[in-house]
Amino acid sequence: MFDVFGGSVKALDGAAVASIQARIDGKTKPPGALGELEHLARQLALITASDGQAPIKLERPQMWVFAADHGIASAGVSIAPSEVTQQMVMNFANGGAAINCFCRSADMALTVVNAGMLASVEHPAVIEASLGRGTQDISREPAMTLEQCHAGLSKGAALITAQAEQGTNVFGFGEMGIGNTSAAAAVLSALLQRPASDTVGRGTGISDEVLVRKTQLIEQALERHAQLPEADSVDVILASLGGFEMVQMVGAMIGAAQTRSVVLVDGFIATTAALAAVRLVPEVREYMVFCHRSEEQAHALALTALQARPLLDLSLRLGEGTGAALALPLLKAAAAFYNDMASFADAGVTEV
Secondary structure (H helix, E strand, C coil): CCCCCCCCCCCCCHHHHHHHHHHHHCECCCCCCCCHHHHHHHHHHHHHCCCCCCCCCCCCCEEEEEEECCHHHHHCCCCCCCHHHHHHHHHHHCCCCHHHHHHHHCCCEEEEEEEECCCCCCCCCEEECCCCCCCCCCCCCCCCCHHHHHHHHHHHHHHHHHHHCCCCCEEEEEEECCCHHHHHHHHHHHHHCCCHHHHCCCCCCCCHHHHHHHHHHHHHHHHHHHCCCCCCCHHHHHHHHCCHHHHHHHHHHHHHHHCCCEEEECCHHHHHHHHHHHHHCHHHHHHEEECECCCCCCHHHHHHHCCCCCCECCCCCCCCCHHHHHHHHHHHHHHHHHHHCCEHHHHCCCCC
16 A cells, blocks of 8 residues: 555544543433434544543644546536636635635634636645646546645645644544545545446536546446556556545545544545545544535445435535535534533532
């Protein structure tokens, strides 16, 4: 397995589960009465506190949105042209998109990365980490070289580990790129060995006619990919079928886990990247909080493969990390009850 990350991801300490659970059970409530928040608090405590004595710490949460363009977009698989990628990144930089609104409401900093757009955005709020001016058309040829893929994994990991050194331990991940649901569908099909008909969806709302064409093109991409040496290798799958933003997001998720940070996973594209990250480094799964269930049809397949139960189901299909930003207040609530809610003994309440 190709190693670009310069360090291992430590499995969470299973020995601490009993003491953490005892702290949760000792709060002034019936056992299990806070439902999924209790499971979330246990995971957050394992990541950030490591035992049942220390409080959960959620430090300087940040959303990272990776943007790139896709060669397959020229085949008309989306309702928007590739120029919209650059336009939306400028919108992010100027604070006008949905993700900006949700990050502000959750007190979450936002960072935007040019992972490989057709044209750069000159703005101080956009980090330049481009792997090229868009990928190739995956229905005809590999999206990128293996060297570009490896560079993207390394770049993504380095960006996040550098930020973690500044004190952040909660990272959300989003994406922007016209054509990226096509790339994600192809990657997911290859990872799960499923046909394109199982993974291709309507993205931001394409017509029946375009959906048929999109499915056919992804099937062509999968047939081409299957002829490659080591076609089952995760890095080969990403290089052959993925996107520049996806490979950087995979590396970023692994980098976050290396630093014992919480990984907030957004919708279909981010969850496909999460699956690739877990296939590369299985321990990363323990650091992931799955934030919402997307309307994209294949998201359920990716969630099932990861044995993930998302926190929210709001019929979202926007991307950008919006579901992850919306879920952050739930993490804060889980931390608040774990850290501050009185125990039966402290409150003088008869234990139930």
